[in-house]
Amino acid sequence: MPNKLHIQQRFNLKASSYDQHAIVQKQMADQLLQSFQSEIFFSQALEIGCGTGYLTQKMLAHSLRNYTALDLADKMLLQTEQAIRDNRQSLIPASLQFVCADIEEWVKTAPDSSYDLLLSNACFQWLLYPQETLTHLHRILQPEGHLLFSTFGPLTFHELQDSYNATYANLGEKARRHILSFDSSTTWTSFLKNAGFQNIKVHTYSITLYYSTVIDFLRSIKEIGATVSSPTLGLGDRRFLIPMMNYYKDTFQQDQGIPATYDIFLFTAQC
Numbered sequence: 470m471p472n473k474l475h476i477q478q479r480f481n482l483k484a485s486s487y488d489q490h491a492i493v494q495k496q497m498a499d500q501l502l503q504s505f506q507s508e509i510f511f512s513q514a515l516e517i518g519c520g521t522g523y524l525t526q527k528m529l530a531h532s533l534r535n536y537t538a539l540d541l542a543d544k545m546l547l548q549t550e551q552a553i554r555d556n557r558q559s560l561i562p563a564s565l566q567f568v569c570a571d572i573e574e575w576v577k578t579a580p581d582s583s584y585d586l587l588l589s590n591a592c593f594q595w596l597l598y599p600q601e602t603l604t605h606l607h608r609i610l611q612p613e614g615h616l617l618f619s620t621f622g623p624l625t626f627h628e629l630q631d632s633y634n635a636t637y638a639n640l641g642e643k644a645r646r647h648i649l650s651f652d653s654s655t656t657w658t659s660f661l662k663n664a665g666f667q668n669i670k671v672h673t674y675s676i677t678l679y680y681s682t683v684i685d686f687l688r689s690i691k692e693i694g695a696t697v698s699s700p701t702l703g704l705g706d707r708r709f710l711i712p713m714m715n716y717y718k719d720t721f722q723q724d725q726g727i728p729a730t731y732d733i734f735l736f737t738a739q740c
Contacts, residue, residue, distance in 0.1 A: 473541065473595075491520070491521075493591075493676050493731050494523070496676055498591075498619075500733075500735055501590050501618075502524065504672075505588065512535065512585060513533075513535045513585050513611075514528065514533060514536050514585070515537045515539065515587050515588075516537065516588050516589065517539055517572050517587065517592055517618075518541070518589050518591070519538040519539060519540045519545070520548075520591075520592075521549055522548065522553060524588070526556060529553070533564055535566070536562075537565075537584075538565065538567050538568070539567075539569075539570055539575065540568075540569060541571050542569075550567060572592075572602065573597060573602045579609045582608075582609065582610065583609050584610055585611045585615070586616075586617070587610060587617070589617075589620075591619060591620065593618050594620045604663070606664070607664045607665045607666055607740060616666065616740075617735075619733060619736070620733075621651045621731060621734075622653065622654065622673065623652070623653055624675070624730065625648075625730070626731075628717060628728060629648055630646070630648045631720075632714075632716045632717040633647050633648070633709070640708075640709075640712075657734060661736070661738050671735065671737075673734055673735075674735070675731060675733060676733060677728050677730045678729050678731075679723070679726035680727045681727070683718060685727070686727055
């Protein structure tokens, strides 16, 4: 299970390099924004896990009375604030509020029916208690309010896990999971239903990026403050890591380079 303090520290450490490497997260935000533009009008919005503000800036182009940008990492919020100042000639909109907090703790005391839109991009995979948190999020939504979020599915980085499985088999050992586990769309749908949401829809798609080497792929993840490895096993020692990377290259390399696939869910739901 992810450690929130470690997550906060990693994202704070990489706040300045995040935008350069967060290619998939930006594409996910664009997809989420398209869903918002086609369906929803709002006046009170909460963005959960705003990061360095890519989605935040785009949302500020819409007419709104109140917009709250929340993130666990204070240095990510500073990057968001600076980016907005740079783009708006040092002006921060009066409608915009920044909150540095863990959403899972913060939402427990947030007022009922205080927002008509909740949105989150590439954040919910870090929730330790998704069912409890979604139940509270439902509580703070106004009647007929909307929740939009994108997160990663269980096929994310399947090439990497397949390479680990093959390496264990070649060494005659029982396979162990080195990749973070992600919930299925069915599980997320159950969480949402149990929390009281309705009109639940999910759009599933994938994004594949290509790298020169397996090491380049692993480093790119590190540069956004994220991780591909489980907190207990890590990526493994050299006895596993070197043959795993060789298998990855030999099995999956394409003309474009080393592929890394992201399995993505875009959920919309209504209070």
